[in-house]
Amino acid sequence: MIVTGCLGAKGNVVRDLHPRVLAVTGPHACEEVMTAVHFHLPKPHDPFVDLVPPQGIKLTPRHYAYLKIAEGCNHRCTFCIIPQLRGDLVSRPIGEVLREAENLVRAGCRELLVVSQDTSAYGVDLRYRTGFWNGRPLKTHLTPLAAALGELGAWVRLHYVYPYPHVDEVVPLMAEGRVLPYLDVPLQHASPRILKAMKRPANTGDTLARIGRWRDICPDITLRSTFIVGFPGETEDDFRQLLEFLQAAELDRVGCFSYSPVDGATANALIDPVPEEVRQERQARLMEAQAAISARRLQRKVGRTLHVLVDSHTEAAEAVARSSADAPDIDGVVYIKDGAALPVGEFAEVRVVDADEHDLYAERCGTARSKRKNHRSNH
Numbered sequence: 001m002i003v004t005g006c007l008g009a010k011g012n013v014v015r016d017l018h019p020r021v022l023a024v025t026g027p028h029a030c031e032e033v034m035t036a037v038h039f040h041l042p043k044p045h046d047p048f049v050d051l052v053p054p055q056g057i058k059l060t061p062r063h064y065a066y067l068k069i070a071e072g073c074n075h076r077c078t079f080c081i082i083p084q085l086r087g088d089l090v091s092r093p094i095g096e097v098l099r100e101a102e103n104l105v106r107a108g109c110r111e112l113l114v115v116s117q118d119t120s121a122y123g124v125d126l127r128y129r130t131g132f133w134n135g136r137p138l139k140t141h142l143t144p145l146a147a148a149l150g151e152l153g154a155w156v157r158l159h160y161v162y163p164y165p166h167v168d169e170v171v172p173l174m175a176e177g178r179v180l181p182y183l184d185v186p187l188q189h190a191s192p193r194i195l196k197a198m199k200r201p202a203n204t205g206d207t208l209a210r211i212g213r214w215r216d217i218c219p220d221i222t223l224r225s226t227f228i229v230g231f232p233g234e235t236e237d238d239f240r241q242l243l244e245f246l247q248a249a250e251l252d253r254v255g256c257f258s259y260s261p262v263d264g265a266t267a268n269a270l271i272d273p274v275p276e277e278v279r280q281e282r283q284a285r286l287m288e289a290q291a292a293i294s295a296r297r298l299q300r301k302v303g304r305t306l307h308v309l310v311d312s313h314t315e316a317a318e319a320v321a322r323s324s325a326d327a328p329d330i331d332g333v334v335y336i337k338d339g340a341a342l343p344v345g346e347f348a349e350v351r352v353v354d355a356d357e358h359d360l361y362a363e364r365c366g367t368a369r370s371k372r373k374n375h376r377s378n379h
């Protein structure tokens, strides 16, 4: 028996009265009802017709996957044409996102990388309406989504999160080990004049205060950001403000792009383009300054024990792994000496013995006992 309709939206009213019902959903929940039907009455597998596995087809290795929670963007940054191409923000129903995540974890995925153009805006287009996951009502909002994803037993990593006030609610989940203590916050610049020309919703003073609060709540948090240098009109003084911000913020991971015009972007109409060689030179200066900050921060990890996920092996019999601080492809890695026997896609415990500007070097101290263990590291 599956119950669907308005009463289904009212918490546990139906379940309390009839605990044996298989599923309860709110109204207009065709997809949830069909998922419940297929769950309790699975179709027999037909290898000639069922070419797509239940977890879908993905291009990443089996042990991590990108989980897209929304498409489009409500911002209008002047250097970007994504809103023209993909339109305004359209959030996926929370139940659908969680079912996809569940299928991925069931199929062996150990890490879910939550992505969208603006992850912190998730649900705003749906007015944070209540959706359902396994009969449980959940608001279409980043915090309940992150908490529910954290129940699945995989690492949960959040990308493209803007420093809005409500993001503060997610950080305690990181401190509790429910989602990875990692936030990818694209800030783009620190000079108020340039941020205004970029039409970015940011205030450098507030951002520094917010970063400080996040670190108070979760001292282990890794912060990643990306910046654009050489935006039209950027003066040496604007650039200096950006460098000062980096010194004050001490971000763990930083990507830097030298500005390049995109066809159709409104920034193309801005006067005062920065010459190519100046853009390149500023990019190099920024990366040099950040490399020193990164090296300093990584050095503090020497001697610590980390929980890592093994990605691959090198010819030198090392395992290449990542800790909570390392997103695939964009951040550093942890090289594990004598790690050839560590299976790809499994967790391990390692002790950090050395560090450079971007990577850590570690030795094994046994394999992780539990695959469900989140990010906790022993100090």
Ligand code: SF4
Residues within 6 Å of the ligand: 073, 074, 075, 076, 077, 080, 081, 082, 083, 117, 118
């Ligand atoms: S840069 Fe990001 S936030 Fe700005 S318009 Fe493009 S997608 Fe939206």
